[in-house]
Amino acid sequence: MSPVVRDNTPVLRPGFRLQWEPVQNSHVLLYPEGMVKLNESAAEVLLLVDGKRPVADIINTLTDKFPNVPGLDEDVLAFIEVAHAQHWLHIR
């Protein structure tokens, strides 16, 4: 599988849904007969995955929101690669 680059545009795989669950106090990713409880940083990235924003935009938006996090761009790229490898999202 080729690495994710900044001008790729991720989109959630059909049938996958990101949702806030108050009882679990976290975002979860729901899919056929499955559910992943997301940590805060994973949720921050996936909330910006809309099939329109390229990875570079997602990184810029999060850098504006969390200006003091070192290495944020590498973390975002690494997470999107993992999510892609898990087939949670498609890359265009």
Added chain:
Amino acid sequence: MLNTGSTSAEQGPPLWLLAELTYRCPLQCPYCSNPLEFANHKGELSTAQWVDVFTQARALGAAQLGFSGGEPLVREDLAELIGAARELGFYTNLITSGMGLTEAKIEAFREAGLDHIQISFQASDAEINNMLAGSRKAFEQKLAMARAVKAAGYPMVLNFVTHRHNIDQIDRIIELCVALEADFVELATCQYYGWAHLNRAGLLPTKAQLDHAEQVTNQWREKLAEQGNPCKLILVTPDYYEERPKGCMNGWGNIFLTITPDGTALPCHSARQLPVSFPSVTEHSLSHIWYDSFGFNRFRGYDWMSEPCRSCDEKEKDFGGCRCQAYLLTGDATQADPVCSKSPHHHKILQARAEAEQPQPGIEELTFRNERTSRIICKV
């Protein structure tokens, strides 16, 4: 009665709700997970009662909802129930045989907000051949519906129940699923509860059959990974060839909640056969049922365990295995699951494995799940 397990303060919410809408079904699979005496339970919750159950379960924290049965498509209010559940925020799964499904229904469910459809194939050996040859109406129907499900944009899970009569064709089964563009394929060997337990000798594959199935599945996994094909193969092997039991349902009353057609609440879909009294949603709130009822607390925690589980250092991993299996094989639901090699009843598992090596009755000699047989087996 006393609670035997953890208290509600420690117990997390139910995350999965399985709604068995009805025991009615046009099929007669000899490995059905419905209770043997299903014909004695005629009652079905009304539309309003189901919506109330969904509302309560969602408030407790349930996020996944499976519509099951019997065959859920026989409920004429299915689209309405899907719509209500989706509106509440559930991820909605329809678990169906595909019998009775039409393109119009697929579209109506889509509009109601259904998230996913799982079609199960009940194919036996001869039937798989027929299906692959496209010569049988039922399978034409299933194939057509599988294609229609994909065309409507749903993610699709295909479920093949495997047993000694069809497991050797697993290569062709996977090939078919990949051709149908399934997103997930569950290759589920029967687990031996309910009707499958009744028919166990005629269903349990041999060790060699199972090894072959695992090998073929792994070859397909490598091939799919190389192609970047997202289709995921899930091979469920029978406990009977394990040396340690499964952590059944992630623990009794831990995350799963099943509601049967008449409103009886169960910690798993097989639990109705246990000599435990289970509460009904027609009499109690779901919150009471989940956190406070005797039935849901019966096997929570570790205090109910006898030896060898009680002092076992693996009890937090497998919770002593499956209560239903312990009861079916030993007559005592507090025993260790006999799948465990530490169980004093493990020889029953070894015996079943030895039986599997012997010639067994053909498919036509199995006991098929239908109302008449259910009544004969279980006189009220």
